[in-house]
Amino acid sequence: MTNSLEATIELNQIDPRTRYFTALGGLFLALLPLIPLWVLSIKFDWSLWLLPIYAVLAAGLVARYAVAAHARFGYALLDDGLWLQRGVYWRSCVFVPRERVQHTEVNHGPLDRKMGLAKLVVHTAGLRQQHLIIPGLTDAQAHALRDNLLKRAPIHAPIAPVNLLPIAELNMPADVPLEGDLVPQADLDPKMSVDLPSELAPSPSPKLAV
């Protein structure tokens, strides 16, 4: 993505058919003013041509928005967590560390089922950003992403005081694919487990001098 806030991360795109979902929701909102417009047209004897003109303009804008929303949406599964980018006008990038993922859900709405798509919902224990939604995944992709995301350091291992060290120095088992490994997602088997040798150090992350 050229317009990404974080240019160094390679993002995965979601299914282009999510544009229809966005457009559907947008159209509903955009066409609501037709009702008062219709009432006003009758009351003040305005030309009824206003209605279709408004509808076409609104639909055009919604379509543009839906395309842009899809183009702007991207996610990446990194060695240390999940990275999500979204928003057309108000843009944001969210990063959730792997350890902070509380639980995940794979959802299928009625439209999703019709198109064979799934949503992955990632819950955190946060106060304001309690869940992140990645729509437009295939079922296999959603499950693979979930399995991958839930892989973490073994629970019984002694837990080091992470907040005292930058992550690159932590002896974290790297049993998760490094960033970029997930790009050919269609090939991923949901049950496949990725077992990399635990000596493999995670890729060095960008650091800010403090």
Place this chain on the structure above:
Amino acid sequence: MIPNGENQAAEQLQVQPEMRLAAAQRIELTGGERLHAFSWLFVLVAQLWNLIVPLTLVLVAGRMSKDDGWETFFALSAALVLSAYSLFYTQTFRFWMASDELIVKEGLFNRTLRHVPFTRIQNVAFRQSLLHRLFGVVELNLESGAGTKPEAKLTVLTMARARQLEQEIRGSLSSSTLPEAAPADSVAVTTLGARLLHQVSLFDLIRLGLISNRGMIAIGTAFYFLSQTRLLPTNVFKDIGRWVKTDVGVAHGPLFWLLSGVITLAMIIAVVRVASIGMAIFLFYDFKLFAESDRLRVEHGLLTRQGGATKASRIVCFLLRDGLLYRWFNRQSAEVVLPGSLALEDGNSGPKGMRYLSPMASPEQANALIALASGVSLSDIQLEPLHARAWRRMVKWPLIIVGVQVLAMLTFLAIKNQWLEGLGFVISLSGFSGLGKAFAHSGLVGMVLAFAYIAFAIWIVYGYKRSAAASGFALTLTHLIIRSGYFSQCSHIVPRGEIQSVTLSQSPFDRRSQMANVHVDLRAGSALETPEAAVHYLPEAVARDLAAALRTGSG
């Protein structure tokens, strides 16, 4: 993460069925310990307190209407049902202390047996009202970091038993076999041993009352009740008018309205201040902060003593509040946000736990307390500034919005071509017909409006310039520090290990001026009371670097 790791371990402990079985067999669930004999009274009081508004209304309505008094009957039967419930609830309540967990059996129709491993208990909160003190008992809440309810609520125990219980729970915490990595910041606390760290004087509580607006809620509630009972002293305002007319001798014109207005406003402010001072003393009288081994404990309150304890390493975020009034008094307030404090919003009947290191301390004391509990010495920290043009962004929209309103008003008057009567009309619309007339007769309205806007503009530019200059962030190896505002200032000190997610965001306006914002999400707090930990109006590159650095540090 340390707390998270323990959580996982604790969850692990909880979900293993064979362990639960073992615990159940170990202590034969037939006996069990009961609550204090008078517990039903306290459960009843809590229930009645929750229903106080509807019950009062019903009773008042019963008194107003001269019916056969079905309302009174209704209220009495409701009270009777509640008493019966309280009695049954407390009589059937049992708990057992195992070696590593607390087992609670409760419920009337829906009986539950709950196992609460000691390791899962993160905060212990207590409350002791005047009634509790009369009986020598205390209400105990055992909270975990998550969920919407306390893990166990013991209403009520004798003081001695509660202390013993807490010690058993803590003893288990310190001798736990679970990994208990002590972060460096708690070392400062451990070396101190148990001692009184801080105490708030009565004089400081008066200052707190002058700063805080807690009295507003009390006054508002009182007003609401008075309006329901038709006892509202509406005559007070008339009396003020009469007094200005007869004693001051100003009967007409803008001066009359100005005087009456100023007196009324001063009176309202005085009443709210007095109520706020009263609330501050009621809530925080004899505020004490103790350090015991690695824990911090507070207690406070005039009639109702309440407080809580927590491990210093459990604190999710520190908030240091400062502002114009704080500066005048040379004071600051140091708050803590604990995991699970979100849960305690819903019911106001339970203890709230630990919320303050000190509600009112000198800046040196506040900094020292935060340094002690977090390991961050704020006075040594150099903040990274916001974007140089940040203040312009802050100023822009308030100026435009108010400017448009002023312009609209002036245009409206100009169109009416009767400037002064026009404004008089606007004011009479808002209900002050006399005031409207008064203004229509005076000769300065348009000018006043324009000058008021200029004054507002100067004030707001000055304020936001100060605010932008005072705001900023700093990143240490362990903590993220965010400071924002000037007239009302809040500093967040967030342990990086507590960050749940990092968001880098940019609005269209941000993009145009090449700025961006960074937010971090925390594990707890209340969405209403805890200000968002966010840095706005950063230069884009700085924001990007900050987000990247937080990413590496919070994983």
